Amino acid sequence: MKLASMKQGRDGRLVVVSDDLAWCADATHIAPTLQAALDNWGWAEGQLRLLATDVAHETVPLERFHEREAAAPLPRAYQWADGSAYVNHVALVRQARGAELPKSFWTDPLMYQGGSDEMLAPRDPIPLADEAWGCDLEGEIVVVTDDVPRGVDREAALGHVKLVGLVNDVSLRNLIPAELAKGFGFLQSKPASALSPVFVTPDALGEAWREGKLHGVLKVDLNGQPFGRADAGEDMTFDFATLVAHLAKTRKIGAGSIIGSGTVSNRDADGGPGRPVDRGGRGYSCLAEVRTVETILDGKPATPFLKAGDTVRIWMEDAHGHSIFGAIEQVVAAV
């Protein structure tokens, strides 16, 4: 089952989307918003699945589904907690600045509390007031939970993953060092992130969803050129079950919480730092990583951070080449 929120008010209008993303049906008689559905998922899920069957059979009134008319599936959320599960990414960044990677990073997940009062629509521009802030994209996988009890274990945690989607976790790289040095984590360095047009139930992902991971190539294009083709199912040190359990260690997690994987990143086949797509590599899901590789190879970064007019596209295709979640397509806009 695929769900989206069409732009309307602060929280969007819930629709069930056809598997091919061509059509959708209004679902507001079941729940006005996706948050409302997640608040009452035990009941709403079944109703929405019946509607999804009707959509597949074209036995209900359908509207054309246009990704450009979609809000973020959750235009605001009560929680956005982002992991850093692809430790390869962290190791590379540290290697570039000659910092050792603590061994614990391979066993204890990194995760930060993000701002969730505004999640950008998939076609919203990335507002940027100052290019000196070093604006970066980060292509990631996210999951959405229902209510998760405090202290949940890994296996039970997996059952609380109700939806899967994509995020562009926008980062202001040049604000990060000073902010992290203060010890309180990210704040100004993490402006609003954008979500994919559609979120999908795990069962609808078939074999691509297994072992608590989404398997498939996360495609990232920058200014129309292939930039990232990393497989989200590879090199993910901490699966989503582990990430959810990590967040729930000392507290309950409320329905509609969005939990992220961190930037998807693959090791290069030869064990070295990842190569660009145009040199046969899998590329990168953020600019910081290519800049890190450039620093390791050439002593300094060559790829600039995002500037006004740059475009970012993030999406994933199924085995038949069909878009699963729709695409995040953003242009950087000076504000």
Add this chain to the structure above:
Amino acid sequence: MKLASMKQGRDGRLVVVSDDLAWCADATHIAPTLQAALDNWGWAEGQLRLLATDVAHETVPLERFHEREAAAPLPRAYQWADGSAYVNHVALVRQARGAELPKSFWTDPLMYQGGSDEMLAPRDPIPLADEAWGCDLEGEIVVVTDDVPRGVDREAALGHVKLVGLVNDVSLRNLIPAELAKGFGFLQSKPASALSPVFVTPDALGEAWREGKLHGVLKVDLNGQPFGRADAGEDMTFDFATLVAHLAKTRKIGAGSIIGSGTVSNRDADGGPGRPVDRGGRGYSCLAEVRTVETILDGKPATPFLKAGDTVRIWMEDAHGHSIFGAIEQVVAAV
């Protein structure tokens, strides 16, 4: 005007509360929840003020207002960002462990993104699974904003403060060092916080709300004994205007965002570390601070962290000794 949310569903039922906290009137014909009112504050505020006048004149049906029946005014919120505006507190903690206080801490606010998917009711127990985590209270002032534009300046920021209240920002002290060492800020070390029964518009605070600060003694009792009597208007290095502007530097702030002052803390009159209330001092708004003072004076902390059965009470009185926000009254419960 004073507002509260009576326990009902996930988001409570909005009521207008009389100034003396004795009575309240249902406000759901104006907005079903406080979040809904804040989403449309430009209209809802006027309607709620009319109702508040009716409450004062007893010209509408009134219910008794019982603090124990109140949920948090926002039982869940789209944002909880907590500053650390009483730099005295930070300086003391650093002094205890022999760490220097960076000069920038006096000019650049510390603030972290907190979890907001669950804000405890004022009488909810503090669930604690492991006393070894070092559970602490933190008495703080909070404000709630409407929509705040990106890049707002200090003066404009102040106009976006729509409500003022109190929080007990529960912290798990012994989880903090390892978590902050990872660089991503607080996560497991900050379980759910509790809010005061009532939030109040700045105008209703009269002279106590000035210069972007709430002036008045934040009363904190621990196990029935006076523990903290610090004045929230003193030694607050960064006022709320500065804190709101800090958060909004790179992004908009969504309506209903809760922004905290950090633990209220006063310098001692003689310039030394603060003395306990029973020795003529103003005491402390968290256990970490008394433990820090004990460490400075005696080489080690003597006051233990919270354990099951301990009680915490946090409130503030007006010039006539009347409770302004109602009281946060929590007992620590083993879970």
